[in-house]
Amino acid sequence: MKRSITLTGAPIDEAALVASRTPSGSAGAVVCFSGCVRGREADRRIEAIDYEAFPAMVHRQFEAIFDAAEQRWPLESVEVVHRTGRVATGEPSLWIRVTSPHRAEALAACGWIIDEMKRVVPIWKRPLWGAGRGG
Amino acid sequence: MTVSIQFWSYFRDLTGTAVDTLEVAEGSTVGTVLDALYCRYPALQPLRASTLVAVGVEYADPQQVLRANEEVSLFPPVQGG
Numbered sequence: 001m002k003r004s005i006t007l008t009g010a011p012i013d014e015a016a017l018v019a020s021r022t023p024s025g026s027a028g029a030v031v032c033f034s035g036c037v038r039g040r041e042a043d044r045r046i047e048a049i050d051y052e053a054f055p056a057m058v059h060r061q062f063e064a065i066f067d068a069a070e071q072r073w074p075l076e077s078v079e080v081v082h083r084t085g086r087v088a089t090g091e092p093s094l095w096i097r098v099t100s101p102h103r104a105e106a107l108a109a110c111g112w113i114i115d116e117m118k119r120v121v122p123i124w125k126r127p128l129w130g131a132g133r134g135g
Numbered sequence: 136m137t138v139s140i141q142f143w144s145y146f147r148d149l150t151g152t153a154v155d156t157l158e159v160a161e162g163s164t165v166g167t168v169l170d171a172l173y174c175r176y177p178a179l180q181p182l183r184a185s186t187l188v189a190v191g192v193e194y195a196d197p198q199q200v201l202r203a204n205e206e207v208s209l210f211p212p213v214q215g216g
Contacts, residue, residue, distance in 0.1 A: 035216045054143055054208065060192035082215060094216050114216060120194070122187075122208075123215035124144035 001070045002077035005062045007053050009085040012092040017081065027076045027099040029106035033114065035094035037087050045130035048088045054122040058082070065116045073105040078113065082123060093125075136161055136203035138168055143210035146186075149178040159201070165190065166197030168207055185212055 014034055021030060037049050066078050081095040096113060100106040117123075140155040147153050157171055165188055173180045188195050189208040201207070 052144055054141075054189075054210070057189060057192040057208070117215045118213065120213065121215045122143065122189070122210060122213050124211065125214045126145075 001066070001075050002079075003063075003066045004079045005059050006079075006081045007055055007058060007084055008081060009083070012081055012083060012095050014092060014095060017079075017095055017097070021097070021099075024076060024099065026101055029098075029100050029103040031096075031098045031103070031106040031110045033094070033096045033110050034092040035114070036092050037089050039089040041127060044127075046089055046127045047130040048086050048128045049093065050086050050126045050128065051082070051084045051093060052124045052126075053082070053084050057122045061121045062117070065113055065120070068116070069109050069113055072112070073100060073109045075100045075105065075109055078109070080113070080117075084123075086128075136163075136201075138163075138201055139204065139206040140168070140172065141206060141208040143208060146179065146182075146209055146211060149182075150176045161203075163201055164197060165195045165199045165201060165207065168201065169197060169209075172209065179209070182211065186210070187212065 018032060039046055062080060069075060069078060076099045079097045083093045087093045096110055098106045098110040136159060138157045138159055140157060142150050142153055157168055159167055173183065187210050190199060190201065190205050
């Protein structure tokens with residue numbers, strides 16, 4: 001399974017990432033997911049989120065997640081891009097692409113990888129709260 | 136032996152530092168190091184139940200025996216995405 005993990009302080013260029021896919025005759029499903037900064041949390045407004053990562057451990061934990069995902073589903077590739085630094089409301093902080101022969105595996109694996117990331121990958125966020133209530 | 140300590144996220148704010156070192160006896164466990172750190176940094180004590188601990192880049196249990204120069208990291212629950 002092809003795999004990649006990128007931590008970046010630069011904006012995630014979703015269009016460029018989508019365009020970067022290498023065509024495969026065997027991958028019938030290509031699932032791309034973007035996680036974006038919400039403008040509110042409960043009733044508080046968020047202007048941006050600062051992301052911090054423990055890079056070496058991020059890579060190790062994602063590798064372990066990919067190993068487990070590969071055991072569960074016949075995946076052809078998994079690519080993860082996660083932001084560090086300040087990400088403005090509406091901008092992507094996470095981008096994932098999973099490819100597999102069929103859609104069920106790609107969709108299931110993509111969701112599972114995100115769930116696992118939120119459980120074990122050492123990345124933290126600090127919201128920059130805006131004035132007033134969210135809306 | 137010397138063990139390196141790293142604090143991540145708001146644990147840095149609570150301890151006032153990103154790194155520290157501890158001198159502990161040979162054969163000491165992660166739990167021994169945690170006990171020493173909770174004495175040195177009482178602000179971490181209330182968060183003990185939710186604190187995550189790693190040795191190097193792997194999660195560690197309190198029973199894990201440490202070797203010299205290993206790096207122990209303490210951090211709050213992760214929040215990627």
